[in-house]
Amino acid sequence: MLLAACGAPLLQAAELPLPRLAAIPAGPFIAGSDRAEREAAYRLDEAAYGHSRTRERGWYERERPRGSHETPGFEITVTPITNRQYAAFLSATGHPAPDVDRATWQGYRLIHPYERTRRHAWTRGLPPEGREAHPVVLVSHADARAYAAWLSAETGRRWRLPSELEWEKAVRGSDGRRFPWGDDWDPRRLNSHDRGPFDTLPVGRFPAGQGPHGLLDGAGQVFEWTASPGNPGRFVVKGGSWDDSGCGVCRPAARHARPADLKHILVGFRLLAE
Numbered sequence: 001m002l003l004a005a006c007g008a009p010l011l012q013a014a015e016l017p018l019p020r021l022a023a024i025p026a027g028p029f030i031a032g033s034d035r036a037e038r039e040a041a042y043r044l045d046e047a048a049y050g051h052s053r054t055r056e057r058g059w060y061e062r063e064r065p066r067g068s069h070e071t072p073g074f075e076i077t078v079t080p081i082t083n084r085q086y087a088a089f090l091s092a093t094g095h096p097a098p099d100v101d102r103a104t105w106q107g108y109r110l111i112h113p114y115e116r117t118r119r120h121a122w123t124r125g126l127p128p129e130g131r132e133a134h135p136v137v138l139v140s141h142a143d144a145r146a147y148a149a150w151l152s153a154e155t156g157r158r159w160r161l162p163s164e165l166e167w168e169k170a171v172r173g174s175d176g177r178r179f180p181w182g183d184d185w186d187p188r189r190l191n192s193h194d195r196g197p198f199d200t201l202p203v204g205r206f207p208a209g210q211g212p213h214g215l216l217d218g219a220g221q222v223f224e225w226t227a228s229p230g231n232p233g234r235f236v237v238k239g240g241s242w243d244d245s246g247c248g249v250c251r252p253a254a255r256h257a258r259p260a261d262l263k264h265i266l267v268g269f270r271l272l273a274e
Contacts, residue, residue, distance in 0.1 A: 016088055016154060016155075017082075017084055017085045017088055018085075018151075018155070019077035019078070019079070019081060019085055019270075019271065020077065020078045020079070021075040021076065021077060021078065021273055022075065022076055022077075022078050022170070022213050022214045022215055023073070023074075023075050023213070024071075024073060024074050024075065024076060024166075024169060024170045024213055025073050026070075026071065026072045026073035027070060027071075027174065028068050028069065028070045028174065029068070029069060029070070029071070029168075029169045029172070029173065029174035029175075029176075030066060030067070030068055030069075030174065030175060030176030031064055031066070031067065031068075031069050031165055031168050031169070031172075031176075031253070032063055032064030032065050032066040032067055032253050033060065033063045033064070033065075033066050033178075033251070033253040033254075034065070034066040037066070037178055037251070037253065038060040038061070038063065040178070040248075041054075041060050041246070041248030041249075041251060041254070042054060042055040042060065042248060044185055044246040044247065044248050045245075045246040045247075045248045045249075047246075048194065048245035048246040048247070049245060049246065054246075054248060054249075059248070059249070059254075059256070060248060060254060062255065062256070063253050063254060063255055064253065064255070066176065066253075069165055069169075071165060071166055071169055074162075074166060074170075074272050074273070074274060075272065075273045075274075076162060076166070076167075076170045076215070076270060076271070076272045076273070077270040077271050077272075077273075078204070078214060078215055078216055079135070079203035079204050079215075079216050079217050079270065080135035080136070080203055080217055080221065080222055080224060080268045080269060080270045081135065081136055081144075081147065081268065081269055081270060081271065082132065082133055082134065082135060082136060082203055083127035083128070083131055083132050083133070083134055083135075083136050084127070084132040084133060085136070086098070086127075086136040086139075086147060087125075087126065087127055087132075089146075089147045089150050089151070090122075090125050091125070092150065092154075093146075093150055095143070095146055095147075095150075096143075097122035097125050097126075098120065098121065098122050098127075098136060098137065098138035098139050098143070098263070099121045099122055099138055099263075100117055100121070100138055100263045102114045104263075105117060108262065108264075110264070112243075112265060116265060117138065117265050119131075119199070120137050120138055120200070120265050121138065122138075131200070133202035133203060134200040134201065134202055134203070135200055135203055135217070135221060135222045135268040136268050136269075137200065137222055137264065137265050137266065137267060137268050138263045138264070138265060139225075139263060139267070139268065139269065140260060140261050140262060140263050141161075141225050141235050141260040141261070141262075142260065142261070143263075144161055144225050144269040144271075145160075145161065147271075148160050148161065148271050151271070157273055157274070158273070158274040159271045159272070159273050159274075160227065160271065160272055160274070161225055161226055161227040161269060161271065161272070162226055162227060162270070162271070162272040163226060163227050163228050164226045164227075164228035164236045164238065164255065165228075166226075166272060167224065167226050167238050167239075167252075167270075168238065168252045168253070170211070170213055170215055170218075170272075171211050171213075171215050171218030171219070171238075171239070171252045172211060172212075172218075172252035172253075173211055173212035173213060174212075175212075178251055178253070179209075179219055179250070179251060179252070180209060180210060180211030180212075180215065180218045180219055180252065181208065181209055181210070181211070185247070186208075186209075187247070188208065189206055189208045189209030189219070190206055190209045190217075190219045190220030190221070190240075190247070190250060191205065191206065191217070191220040191221045191242050192219075192220040192240060192241070192242060192244050192245060192246075192247045192250055193242065193243055193244055193245040194245050194246070194247060196220070196242050197242075198242060198243070199242055200221065200222060200242055201221065201242070203216065203217055203221070204216045204217065206220075217239075218239055218252065219239060219240055219247070219250040219251070219252070220239070220240050220241065220242060220244070220247065220250050221239070221240075221241065221242060221268075222239070222241050222242070222266055222267060222268040223237040223238065223239050223240065223241050223258075223264075223266050223267045223268070224237060224238055224239050224267070224268055224269050224270055225237055225267060225268075225269040226238060229257075230256070230257020230258075231257055233259055233260055234257035234258055234259055234260060235257060235258065235260055236255050236256070236257050237255075237256065237257070237258050237267055238252065238254070238255060239252070240254065241266040241267075242266070243266055
């Protein structure tokens with residue numbers, strides 16, 4: 001029997017909540033963006049925010065140039081890892097629960113006040129009540145890798161974070177579309193600040209936003225850690241979040257890097273299975 005950190009029974013071993021997987025075929029696909037896509041993304045942001053800061057700061061200029069790449073076949077979780085799935089890991093291992101203290105949070109120098117983190121923080125090793133199906137957040141890159149290692153040991157199959165290219169192919173498909181569902185922006189297909197509650201939601205709530213391989217929440221909801229390094233000490237995150245409007249940053253081609261030890265209310269992860 002798996003026990004919560006407080007000692008209360010949480011899950012029987014036979015009830016291990018395995019993530020649902022989608023199969024991604026081997027072969028070529030188009031990654032990255034061209035000038036036309038980046039320009040369209042800036043225009044979306046300008047219409048939503050009423051200013052040109054993403055353009056002025058060149059947010060999308062570091063995207064991979066649009067081009068063909070190839071991967072072997074693999075499987076990847078249909079949605080980001082949920083609080084319920086992550087809870088089984090904590091119960092079995094005693095790994096620290098998702099949380100961040102005030103001083104650390106303020107040291108990140110983010111725009112979100114510390115009080116906003118409290119709705120996502122865990123108590124006595126358990127996720128916030130009513131958020132079991134929400135994506136787990138407040139997890140560092142090392143936390144995500146530790147969960148993958150534990151799941152690998154439990155199942156006898158290797159689980160890991162996807163590379164940036166693997167993530168992009170899984171979410172976007174092979175034809176280089178601008179969003180998982182196609183080229184046209186539609187705020188009804190994802191959890192972003194355009195129409196969402198300015199918070200995480202249970203995963204899989206936007207079936208109309210799925211990509212060609214059936215992945216859900218690949219745009220909006222939470223940014224997702226990848227295995228691809230950015231600047232030293234940082235890793236690439238993909239996907240946009242519930243906090244974003246526009247949503248130029250929600251495109252699969254969009255990319256930026258975050259510090260590996262960051263525990264953010266906007267960042268979760270999904271896993272690839274080999």
